[in-house]
Amino acid sequence: MNIRSNILEEKSVFDARILAVDDSDFALTFIEEIFRHHGFYNIETALNGKEAIEKALKNPPDLVLLDLIMPGMDGFELCSILRREPTLVNCVILIQTVSKDSSHIVRSFNAGASDYITKPLNVEEMLVRTTVHLERRFMMNSLKLYRERLGQELKNARKMQDAILPSTLLLEQVRHDYKLEVCAHFEPCSEVGGDFWGIRRISADKIALYCVDISGHGVGAALNAFRVHILLEQLAGAEAAASYLATLNNALVRVLEPGQFATIFYGVIDTRNGILDYSSAGMVPPLLYSLQDQKVHMLECNGVPLGVVEGSSYDQKSIAWAKGDTLLLYSDALVETCDEKGRCLDAQELAETLQREQGKPAAVLTAILARLESFRGMKPLGDDLTLCVFRAMD
């Protein structure tokens, strides 16, 4: 076996900091020479436990080669002490022992050893074990750094995603200017997701509201959510629900890949005339609680999801929108999150909640989320969840 060429293939192994600990000066010189001869250069030595601890803490090694039998602090004790140090938790500790007693080997592993080598030292075995463990350590470190970087990037992406949702300031303005009370909950099933909701001012007495669910989950869906959001905020004609969805659809057909699409409910409230005009493209039908008759109406409105077929047209429907009326928009995760027996929230139960809470947004939202929690338990969501409650203030 050509150990040298094996080692040379992974250059980072050469950079490893190695600490050899042995009470024999001769043994240390021998070990150091072997390592240097095979390309390692960052080697320290220690003749006892105390010196080893000092050197390991000052300059944490990647690998400690440790003699088990030493006067004073033996290899077991030293191994335990080193392993407890936060900077050495992932350090490779190779124990050298003349003993073939299995209880010694077990005790070594219990003390935190990564592996053991029997004495007299077999040079090839020592180098191979050193290389294998160091490669694994470096790979694990690399994965850890990658995960940390990715985690930070996803955290930043999540902040950006939260920023496309209506701000508290906007909700206060909408409450003041349009007498519209809004409560909402957004929860992606992974770090980022493909759901979002929004409000767009159209005129002094017209305001649009929407809830969007992009197909798929995770980063891909989140990137498409940004695309759709930009279009939703910028395209002209936002006051007419059906034609606006048709325009949005044609824009999305050009940018979305086959199999990707967006479902949306889009409504325009005319506060002067007390009307809600709405269209839908594949979105789960929302519910409207009417204060006047204290009934809940399902706003059935079908439509091909956005981004699938160029030239799709959409139906537009209208319903009265009066003081005290409440509109509940939600993505399908709300009615697809089931308990272990397969029971889920359904439109009937959502309607009952709206009636029981008389459409008051905070109470409705709290009640629905509590009910969802009872189905979901400790399980993560299987899909992104958005829940919005809009109420025409009395």
Add this chain to the structure above:
Amino acid sequence: MEYRQDIAGGNHTITMTGRFTFADHGSFKKIVDTVRAGQMEALTFNMQGVEFIDSAALGMLLIVREEAQKHKFLVALSGAQGQVDKMFRVSKFETLFTLRQA
């Protein structure tokens, strides 16, 4: 989701059972590969045994539709019921596929 593929001349039928979701992306790719290979005259998804479909799975069916258009053959969805039928109706799938009852 589990599926079985039956071939009778140029007519392919894929019979699916269980929950058809995002998690089936890998196995569905094999179906898409078969479609891309062409040599079909018609493809029917028998969905009578599918109890649940999510939006990601709808996307997979749309990919098949796209491929079918390239290869000029029809895709039919048959036997959808319950939640699956509701999803097809909400998304107006009758305008995109041939929908058949069981």
